[in-house]
Amino acid sequence: MNDHEAARAERRGLHEARGVVVVERNEAALASWPTGGTDSSSWESAVDEPWFAPGTRGDGPPTAARLDALQGPDWVTRIAREELPEALEHPATRVFLSEVGLPRHWAAGVTSFAVAEKPLLPLSAAIPEAAAETEAAAEAPNADDLLHLGEFEFGHDDGPVFVHRVTGVVYVWREDDAPEPGPYPLFPLSRDVEAFVGFLEGVRRHMGACWDSYPNEPGRGAFLGAMERLDSEALTEGTPAARVWEHVFASITELSVWGY
Template identity: 60%
Template sequence: MFTQAEAVFGRAGVGRAEFASWLHFAATVLGHHDYAARVAEAEPGLPWRTVWAWWRPVGAYVAEPNLSGDHTAEVYDLDGGAALKVWALWCEDTWFDLDTGRRLPAPADGEAVRRDGDDPDGARLFDPDEDGRLLHCPGTWEEPVPLGGGRYLYVEDRGVVVVEENAAALAGWPRGGADTGSWESAEDAPWFRPGTRGSGPLTAAGLARTFGEARVTRVPGEELPDALEHRATREFLSEVGLPRHWAAGVSSFEAAPELLRPLTSTAPEAGDEDLLHLGTFDFGYTDPGLVGVHRVTGEVRMYQESVIPLARDVAAFTGLLESVRRYMGACWSPYPAEDGIGAFHEAVRALDPGAQADGSPSAETWEHLFAAITELSVYGY
C-alpha cells in the first residue's frame, strides 16, 4: 500500500495528513476499502479523500482501464441520480454511478441529460496557481471536472478518480500552488504477490477480464472434432477459450467462423492436412496469415506464402495475444516508476521463448505484432 502510494505521488517529504490522503487513494485503487476507511478514521485531518476510482495501479498490467490517447468523461443527470460516461480509443462507452463508481448499463435514449460544467469560485483542490494549496499530485491531474460539494473528477490515461476535499483540514493549509512534479521522484514499482496481478497461467476468468466474456469463444468438449487428438488443446479450447477478435496497431486477428475445420478447406495451397483452422491475421500491409493448430502435436502454425511455426501450442498463442492487449496501457502510458515495455518483453519471453528466438521463423511475425505497443504510439505511428 505504501509503495503504491509513493509510486503514484512520489517521495516528497509530506506530512502525516497528506500522506494519509495518498494512502487512502492507493487503498481504494487496489480495492482495499476497509483499509482505506481505517486510514480516514486514523487521520481525520487528511486534506482530501478518494470517493471512488477506476484506475490502473502502478505495476498492475490489466486491459482496463486504458484511456491512452483521446478520451472523454462526461457527467449526465438521470432520473434520481447522476452518471459518468467514459470513452477512449481503447475503451468503449462505460457508465458509472457518479456517487459510488458502481458500473451501470447504458441508459436508454432520452434518459440521460448531459450536465454543463461550471467552474467553482476560488482555487481548485489541486490548483497550480500561487493562491492554490500546497498539495502534491501527479502531473497528469489537470483540468478537473467540478462536481459540487467539494468533489472533483480527474481523468487521465490510467483511469478516472473522484476525490473530495476536506474543507476543515484545508482551511489553514499553506498556499503556494499544487506541486505536480513530485511523482517524478518515484523510484520503484510496487511489488505484488505472484498470481494476483495477471501473472500465472491464463485462465478462463483472466481471458474474459481482458477481452470481455462475450468476446471469447469456447467449444464444449463433446463438440470438438475427433480429428483434434491433442489433449491439452482440447482442454484449453473448451475450458479457457480463444478471443473472437484481437487488434493492435494495423494488425488484427479474427477467430475462424467455423473453428477447427481443416485449414486446407479454406486454403488448399497450404498443403498441410493436419492443420485445423483457428483464425486469420490481417497484417494491414501484407497478405493475411491463416492460423491453424496441428491436430496431433498441438503446435500452432501460420500459412502465408508457406507454412511456418508460430507458437508452441494454443495456450502460448492465446497468451501472447492476451499479453499485448493487457500491457497496452502500461506500454503507452507508463508511470514514472514503471517500465511497461520491459515488463511486457519479460512476460512474453516467459510464455514462449522459442517463438521469439533469433532466427526463429516466427520471430519476425511476433516482432511486427508487438511493435504496435512497444514502438508505435496509441495512434499507430
C-alpha cells in the first residue's frame, strides 16, 4: 500500500441530510483510547450544550449576498435605480429593489411566488378588475398607489402582491376566510419589501433546521423566532396577514421534505 492509498484508508466521508463531513483518523487522539470492547457513546446522545454554532443559519434582514446564495444570482430580479418608476417614492423600497432584489421564482411546499413579468405597474394597469374592486372598498388604498410586485400561488388560488408607492407597505389581493377586520380582499401583508423577502428567504434558509435539526437545535422555534424579529406585526394572531404567512410557513413547519 503506497502513501496515497494509506491516507485514503484513514479518511472516511459521511453523508446525511445535513451535509457531508470528511473524517480522518487521528493517531495522537487515539493513543490513550481503549483498545478493547465497544464504546457505545454517540454525539446523538448529547443533552448538554449544543455543539453547533447558534446563528449560523443566518438571521436579520435579507442581504444581496444571502439572496444570491439561496436563489442563485440568475434567479434574483434587481431593478436598476434609473429604471425604477418615478411613482415609487418610498426611499427604502427603491434601495432594496435595486440592491437586494426579489426572488424571481420562489417555491416551498404547495406555495410559490413569481416576480411580475413587468414589475411595478400600477394596479389599475396590471389587474384592472382588481383595481375596480379596490376603488369600491372604503378603507383600501388608491389603486394607483399600489405597484405590482408579483404573484403568489397558494396551491388552490392566486394572490397578486403589491407595494404601496409612498409607504412601502406590501399588500396582497386575496379572498380571506375570516373577513374581519377589513378591507377585503386587499390587505397589508408585511411592513415593507424587506420583511416580505425576508419571510420568503427565511423559509428556504431554515428548511434544514425544521426538517433535520441538529441535537439541541430548536429548529422550528428558531425559524419562527427569526421571522418574528423580522416583522412581528405581520404575524399578529388572528389577522389575515398572519393566516397567509401561516400557510406559507407550513411548508417547513408542518409539511415534510417530501411535501406532505
